[in-house]
Amino acid sequence: MKNPPFAATFPMTHNLKRILKNFLSSSTMKKRKHRVSYTAVGVMSGTSLDGLDMALARFTETARGWKYQLIDATTVPYSPEWVTRLAEAHHHLERSLIDLHVEFGEWIGEQVKKFMDKQVVPADMIGSHGHTIIHRPEIEITVQIGDGPSIARKTGITTIYNFRHRDVSLGGQGAPLVPMGDQELFREYDACLNIGGFSNISYRKNDKRIAYDIGPANILLNNYVREHFSVPFDMNGELGRKGRPVPEMLYRLNQQIFYRQPPPKSLGREWVERNILPVIKRTQATHEDILRTLYEHISDLIYFELLPFEKVLVTGGGAFNTFLLELIEEKGGRPLTLPDRLLVNYKEALVFGFLAVLRFLGRNNCLASVTGAKHDNMGGFIYRV
Structure with a gap:
């Protein structure tokens, strides 16, 4: 029997119960009146461990398709301590991994808040990829740390996160996700x-x-x-x-x-x-x-x-x-x-903002032709503030 997706294998600690409750309560998006344009902050932490990328962009749907305007972007370099902690996170015991998941989410939230405090244009939402510490889609496991609810509470902005989980549960690779933006x-x-x-x-x-x-x-x-x-x-x-x-x-x-x-x-x-x-x-x-x-x-x-x-x-x-x-x-x-x-530096962060907009609108943001999932799907949990 295949292992269940990662979210189902975490131990039921107090923190996990809270996290899963937020996951489940926000996974079904309520219908909202369609708007032509949305502004989103895309947040990306890559395996190269050079820092946290953030991109603020406006996405507008036109008769000819989607257009984007990249408003501002920045990278917060990881301290040597964060580089070590993220690089070694997959060796953590389950309890300490949950603590790291929440702590990293709070840190991301603090960085996004500092970034947005400098902006004139407010954000409708945040799309956070998190940091991948385990990716084993062949056994239906993919883990990205960086607690979404913690990001939302720190920033006061609706946050969409955990983009890969649904695709993996449908038999897909859960990656790459950026091709929808391409x-x-x-x-x-x-x-x-x-x-x-x-x-x-x-x-x-x-x-x-x-x-x-x-x-x-x-x-x-x-x-x-x-x-x-x-x-x-x-x-x-x-x-x-x-x-x-x-x-x-x-x-x-x-x-x-x-x-x-x-x-x-x-x-x-x-x-x-x-x-x-x-x-x-x-x-x-x-x-x-x-x-x-x-x-x-x-x-x-x-x-x-x-x-x-x-x-x-x-x-x-x-x-x-x-x-x-x-x-x-x-x-x-x-x-x-x-x-x-x-664009060279922040395309991936930009696209995660776009994936968040699609998820917010209740549209598919993950392509089965890319991941091998049973069908196109809508990845990401929504935590509203």
């Missing part, structure tokens, strides 16, 4: 590539949106340079440039079975720990050479996925890594064009 907000591109903790791609094929994780990206680079070079990330890939590829290591990395599997498919930190870290640890080479090999691996995967497409939207923190983009361009033979810096 479909509705970025229709002019042949494909959308995001280079974050993991790289992923989204495109239209046979009148359906297809999207999936390509492979690990910044989760490998950032963790490696933190451990071996004592820096948070490799600025412009300057450390990676110093090394030489290790052929045997590159071969082992590129032979991972996941890369040959058809979509739908998605990745989590657990997969990296089981499949990639052992290859790195077995390799006898300098830190510079191992890092360079990771660059070659990441660029190989992305280059192959971009082959069929001409006009590609490239976003995510990895888009600013000039060395990584040079490697992809050298292999692909054509330049990659980046949008404005604000």
